Amino acid sequence: MNLKELYQEIILxxxxxxxxxxxxxxxxxxxxxxxxxxxxxxxxxxxLDDKKKIEDISFEGSGCAISMASASIMxxxxxxxNESEVKELIxxxxxxxxxxxxxxxKILKEDEKTKLMCLSGVKQYPMRVKCAxxxxxxxxxxxxxxxxxxxxxx
Amino acid sequence: xxxxxxxxxxxxxxxxxHNNDLVYLDSANSSQKPQVxxxxxxxxxxxxxSNVGRSVHYLAVAATNLYENTRSSVxxxxxxxxxxxxxxxxxxxxxxxxxxxxxxxxxxxxxDEVLITExxxxxxxxxxxxxxxxxxxxxxxxxxxQNGEVTLDEINKKITSKTxxxxxxxxxxxxxxxxxxxxxxxxxxxxxxxVLVDGCQGAPHLKLDMQDLDCDFYAISCHKMYGPTxxxxxxxxxxxxxxxxxxxGGGGMINEVKKEGITYGELPNKYEAGTMATxxxxxxxxxxxxxxxxxxxxxxxxxxxxxxxxQEILRKNNSVKLIxxxxxxxxxxxxxxxxxxxxxxxxxxxxDGVAIRAGHHCCQILHDKLGLPATARASFGIYNNKNDIDxxxxxxxxCKKIFNLK
Numbered sequence: 001m002n003l004k005e006l007y008q009e010i011i012l013x014x015x016x017x018x019x020x021x022x023x024x025x026x027x028x029x030x031x032x033x034x035x036x037x038x039x040x041x042x043x044x045x046x047x048l049d050d051k052k053k054i055e056d057i058s059f060e061g062s063g064c065a066i067s068m069a070s071a072s073i074m075x076x077x078x079x080x081x082n083e084s085e086v087k088e089l090i091x092x093x094x095x096x097x098x099x100x101x102x103x104x105x106k107i108l109k110e111d112e113k114t115k116l117m118c119l120s121g122v123k124q125y126p127m128r129v130k131c132a133x134x135x136x137x138x139x140x141x142x143x144x145x146x147x148x149x150x151x152x153x154x
Numbered sequence: 155x156x157x158x159x160x161x162x163x164x165x166x167x168x169x170x171x172h173n174n175d176l177v178y179l180d181s182a183n184s185s186q187k188p189q190v191x192x193x194x195x196x197x198x199x200x201x202x203x204s205n206v207g208r209s210v211h212y213l214a215v216a217a218t219n220l221y222e223n224t225r226s227s228v229x230x231x232x233x234x235x236x237x238x239x240x241x242x243x244x245x246x247x248x249x250x251x252x253x254x255x256x257x258x259x260x261x262x263x264x265x266d267e268v269l270i271t272e273x274x275x276x277x278x279x280x281x282x283x284x285x286x287x288x289x290x291x292x293x294x295x296x297x298x299x300q301n302g303e304v305t306l307d308e309i310n311k312k313i314t315s316k317t318x319x320x321x322x323x324x325x326x327x328x329x330x331x332x333x334x335x336x337x338x339x340x341x342x343x344x345x346x347x348x349v350l351v352d353g354c355q356g357a358p359h360l361k362l363d364m365q366d367l368d369c370d371f372y373a374i375s376c377h378k379m380y381g382p383t384x385x386x387x388x389x390x391x392x393x394x395x396x397x398x399x400x401x402x403g404g405g406g407m408i409n410e411v412k413k414e415g416i417t418y419g420e421l422p423n424k425y426e427a428g429t430m431a432t433x434x435x436x437x438x439x440x441x442x443x444x445x446x447x448x449x450x451x452x453x454x455x456x457x458x459x460x461x462x463x464x465q466e467i468l469r470k471n472n473s474v475k476l477i478x479x480x481x482x483x484x485x486x487x488x489x490x491x492x493x494x495x496x497x498x499x500x501x502x503x504x505x506d507g508v509a510i511r512a513g514h515h516c517c518q519i520l521h522d523k524l525g526l527p528a529t530a531r532a533s534f535g536i537y538n539n540k541n542d543i544d545x546x547x548x549x550x551x552x553c554k555k556i557f558n559l560k
Contacts, residue, residue: 128501
C-alpha cells in the first residue's frame, strides 16, 4: 500500500477545490447518489444536446478527498463527450478502479487520461473504492433516467 | 491483575498491521478478545459441545449447566434481583427490538409518544420507527445541549401525558456523554413511565447495578465487553418479562403446544426461542470473570486517565476539534480536522496501524444536529495506554502533512 499514490497532489487539489461544483442552469438530466456508510452525497446535473452530447455537467455534494476529486475530474473530462463514449468510459473507469492497472480508452486525450488514472491507486484500498465510484454510478443513473437515488450499499 | 500488563492477555496484539504495532482505538465498535474467551469457545466445541436444555444425555446436561452458569454470572455482574431477568439475545440490537416490539404490541397505540434522545444509536430509534409506521405512535427526541449531553431537565421538558416509554443511551458512542440514568429513571417512574437503557457503551466501561439504576430494561452487547460476537443480553425486570408477550416463537420457548392453542414456557425460556448462541454464552462467562478479575473500579480509573490524557493531547493539536464536551465523558473521543474528511483521516491512520472509525457511527440524527456528515472516532478499552494516544496524535500530524495543513 502506498499513501502517496492514493493522495497525489492532483487528488488533493481537486478534493480541496473541486471543479464544476455548482448547479448548472437548464440541465435536462440529474441523479442523486449516497454512500450510507461514509455519508458521502452527490447530486449530478447533465445538459445533453440533441445528439446526446454532454454540453455541460456539474455536481453538488460533500465527501472525502477521493470522492470529491473523482467527481471533479469526471465532470472535467466528460464535457463534449457523447453518450456512448461516456458509457464506454464508465466501464473503463470501473475496471481500472477494481483491477486493471490503467485505462484502455482511446476517447480521452493524453492529459485527461493521466488525470483520471491518478485515481487508480484506490484499488489498493478496497473500503475506499466506493468513494471513487459514487459519482460515476450516479452519472450512469442520470444517463439511464433512473428515478431512485444511487446507494453504494445496494 | 496489573492493568499495564493486560494487553498481553489479548493475542491480537501479537500481530502487525501494515508492519506496525496495532493501536486499536475502535473498542466502541467492538472490543478485542482475551485469550481465555477464545480458548473457551475452542474447548467447548472440541470437548464439551451439545445443544442445551433439551436432551438428557451427559453432554447436554453439562452444556446446560454451563449455559445457565453464565446467566448467573451476568445476574451477579449486573446486580439483578433475579436470574430470570437475564435474557440472552443475538445482540443488543435484538434486545432493543424485543422491547420495542413486545411493549409496542401490548401498550402502544396511535398518538402515544416514545421519548428517546438525539444521542441514540439507530438500534434505539429504528425499532420505534417501525411502530410509528405500523401503529402511528409519535417519536419525541430529547435534544442535546452545547456539550453534547442530554440533561435530566431536557428529558423532563419532553415528557407529556402521552409518553409511554423512555429510551436512553447510558453512554453516547459519539460524544461520550454519560447520562444520569438513575435520575432519569426516578423521574420517569414518578410519572409511571418505564425506561429502556441502551447499555452498549455503558456496560464495558461503567459500574452496573440494575437494582440501583432501577431501569426497567437494559440492553448489553457482549462483543463490546471483551466477549464473543452474536450475543447480547437483555436485562428486564421480572414483572415486564411476565407481563409482555413473547418475541419470537419456536422451540424452547413453549410450555404446551396443541392444535387449539399454545402456552408459553417459564422465564427466561419464554424469550429464548430456538437454539441459542450456546458457545458464545458459555465463553461470555470468561469475559465476565476477566472483567471481575481486573475490577470495574480499576477499569474506570484507567480509562479516565486515558480520556483525560487524550483530551489534553488532542486539544493541544490546533487542527483537531473534539466533538462534545460532556462533564462525564466515557471512553470515546470523536473529532474532526478542518480540511480533512474523516474517511481520509481513517485511511491515513490505518497505514500506521492506528485503527479508528470514521462515519456517522450509526447516529445520523446526532450528526445532522451537529451539522457534520461524518466524524472520526477514537475509542478506548482496557488494553489501551498513553502510548496509543501519542501514536494517534503523531498519525494525525501525518494526515495534516499529507494534506498540506499547518
